[in-house]
Amino acid sequence: MSTEIIVRLDVIMALRKVRGRDLAAQIGITEQNLSLLKSGKVKGVRFETLARLCAALDCQPGDLLEAVATE
Amino acid sequence: MSIERIARRARLMARLIAGLIVAIPLTALIALGSGVADTEALQTIYGLSLVPDDPGTGPTLVWIAVETLRLALFMWVLWGVRGWLVACGRGDVFGGKTAQHIQRIGRRMVLLAVAHTAGNTVIIAALTWNNPPGTRSLAIGFGSTECLLLLAAGLMTLFGWIQSEAARLAEENKGFV
Numbered sequence: 001m002s003t004e005i006i007v008r009l010d011v012i013m014a015l016r017k018v019r020g021r022d023l024a025a026q027i028g029i030t031e032q033n034l035s036l037l038k039s040g041k042v043k044g045v046r047f048e049t050l051a052r053l054c055a056a057l058d059c060q061p062g063d064l065l066e067a068v069a070t071e
Numbered sequence: 072m073s074i075e076r077i078a079r080r081a082r083l084m085a086r087l088i089a090g091l092i093v094a095i096p097l098t099a100l101i102a103l104g105s106g107v108a109d110t111e112a113l114q115t116i117y118g119l120s121l122v123p124d125d126p127g128t129g130p131t132l133v134w135i136a137v138e139t140l141r142l143a144l145f146m147w148v149l150w151g152v153r154g155w156l157v158a159c160g161r162g163d164v165f166g167g168k169t170a171q172h173i174q175r176i177g178r179r180m181v182l183l184a185v186a187h188t189a190g191n192t193v194i195i196a197a198l199t200w201n202n203p204p205g206t207r208s209l210a211i212g213f214g215s216t217e218c219l220l221l222l223a224a225g226l227m228t229l230f231g232w233i234q235s236e237a238a239r240l241a242e243e244n245k246g247f248v
Contacts, residue, residue, distance in 0.1 A: 033248045043246030 006066045007040045012057050027052035074164055081159035088153040092146055099142055103135070117195055126198045133197035137190045144183045151176040165241060170234035177228030184220040188213060 013023060024034040029049060036042050037049075050061055057064075113134065114122045155172035163169050192211050199208045 029248060037248045042248045043243070045248055049248055 002070055003067050004070045005040075006068050007037060007064065008066055009034075009038045009053070009064050012059055012063055013038075016057050018057065023053075023056055026056045074162055077164055078160050078162045081156045081164075085153050085156035085160055088149055088156060092149050092153065095149075096142065096146065099138075113198060117198060122198050123202055127201050130197040130200055134194050137194050141183070141186050141190050144179065144186050148176060148179045148183055151179050165234070165238055167235060167238040167242070170231055170238050172231075173234055174228055174231030177224050177226075177231055180220060180224030180227060184217050184224055187220060188217050 013020070020034055020038075021031055024031045027034075027049065029037075033042075037045065045065075050064070053059075053064060054061060110122065110124060110126060113126065113131075151172060155169065155176060158166070158169045158172055188211070192209065195208050195210045199206065202208075
């Protein structure tokens, strides 16, 4: 059994009613990278990006990332 | 210096190197045709006491063959440099393939240094082959030219490895947001 990290960015964005374009501009990354991050198709997230996301969405890293056990 | 400026300079240098690749063998051919490979020239280069007045056709052919091989190796190095510059000219300055070009240049320079050292030994042995016993010579020389060549080759290879590692890290970092 292994553990997978799921990105819950889309859920928080929906809750905060934030558009991808606005959030990308606010945290200083491209819309393409934000889209990749939302779909979890990235190798990792820099602490710097995570901190900006948390500041922009007024949340904690735990709200954006979730560890899920997989078989 | 920006990537665009590096690319511009690299393209210019690639054209210069391409010109050298054509010009150097042509110059060598013209020099050979004008009789530079005569006994007097050989005696000047390899020592008057070693080279007989008539070394014979065989030794002279060996000399020309070794010099041609060294020239070909030098052209191979230049071709590698041209490939590297062309890659840089396309803007792929820090790419993995560009780093491989640098490593290739380093390896070819090592071969050139070896050929330079061994070539002199072969030439002197060939030129004195027909001398009477006791006056034949087998000389192995390692001068500042060979030393500098090996140093440059080592540095190029090391630089190529560093570039490869940098390219690998850059590729890995692309996956981070």
